[in-house]
Amino acid sequence: MFKFNKEIESIFKAVAQNACDMGISAYFVGGMVRDVLMGIEIKDIDILIEGSAIDFVQKFADKFTNLDIVIKSVHEAFDTAKTVINGIEIDFASTREEDYPFSGCLPVVKNIGCPVEEDLKRRDFTVNAIAAKLCLQNDELNYEIIDPYNGNGDIKQKTLRILHNKSYIDDPTRILRGIDFMLRFGFDFSDGDKTLINEYLKSPDREGLSLDRVKLTLKKLFSGANAKDAYKYILENKICKIWCDKPLFKAEWADTLFDAAKIFDIPQDEIFLKAIFESSALQNESAKCPVGTSNFEIYNTYKNLKIIDLALQYAISNDKNAVFYYEKLKDIKPDITGADLLKQGYTEGKAIGDELSRLLKEKLNSIPRS
Ligand code: ATP
Ligand code: MG
Secondary structure (H helix, E strand, C coil), X not given: CCCCCHHHHHHHHHXXXXXXXXXXXXXXXXHHHHHHHHCCCCCCEEEEECCCHHHHHHHHHHHCCCCCEEEEEEECCCCEEEEEECCEEEEEEECCEEECCCCCCCXXXXXXXXXXXXXXXXXXXXXXXXXXXXXXXXXXXXXXXXXXXXXXXXXXXXXXXXXXXXXXXXXXXXXXXXXXXHHHHCCEEXXXXXXXXXXXXXXXXXXXCCHHHHHHHHHHHHHCCCHHHHHHHHHHCCHHHHCCCCCCCCHHHHHHHHHHHHHCCCCHXXXXXXXXXXXXXXXXXXXXXXXXXXXXXXXXXXXXXXXXXXXXXXXHHCCHHHHHHHHHHCCCCCCCCHHHHHHCCXXXXXXXXXXXXXXXXXXXXXXXXX
């Protein structure tokens, strides 16, 4: 049914064996099942244990010494463990249920080790609410698919459908996750989802909203190849109403933000996030250096900005002088130091400062514009 490479298959066999020995069930789940069913390369490996994941990986590491199992970290409260097995990162989670006391807040976790069907109820879309139980029969790996919401049907229809009508109210970041899947895989929200999203955006409940979760979800969205489209989509479809009423960031920055990440060597997600949440603190288009500005003036305009702010300034104003500053001016120093001037007989601090500034200006202004 499913085909994995030899390495992953031998790890899954060992996981299935360990589960069998412990008398519990292990599944792979979420995006991984979705990607396998879609026939695309899997991104991350998430194993779900119907029981305690920490207990599982500890017994697994003790018993399967033929595998190189490194337990990187455990999270006691959620009973999860991050591992690296034969060089492959594999996350283990315990089945759990989640409650949302307020719209948009971080969920309250309960019933760790619950039946897998209960765990699937907390998930975002039907396409991500499928589990595949790892079974060993005569040393052959087999999979039992658990798909209570017909996620496989929705994968075929390329449809994003939440599991219950309160889902976007519980966690509006699911709208952002849906946009990610839409842009990555060509999925579309079901008609019912479109209605629920529009209703939510008409009166979003921001009181208990976890802005950290919003930022984390956006970070993922802006790390990928569709950052520009995601940014525009969020503005054009007023998705930003999830966290604000009047966005200060503008759709026309999309291209320059994307370019700025490359030019200024800034992680793409950081500059898009900065544009969304912090652009008002920066200068605006009027900060552009006017034509005829000397190199020294350009230098002084930009010298106090952190590189990410410089990049954002460029993205907002499209001022090519910001690029010129970054590439040619920012590391320029006078050829001599204060100590050299002291040796030359300068005694007064102010005179030394003035002379160094004059030398810097001379050197900066001698650099040709390209
Ligand atoms: P990707 O290919 O981007 O990793 P993914 O679906 O695996 O996609 P993850 O962020 O890795 O996304 O999450 C793993 C699984 O956890 C999801 O498939 C989904 O079942 C569940 N999940 C993640 N975030 C949420 C959320 N906000 N609400 C409900 N379920 C979620
Ligand atoms: Mg994933």
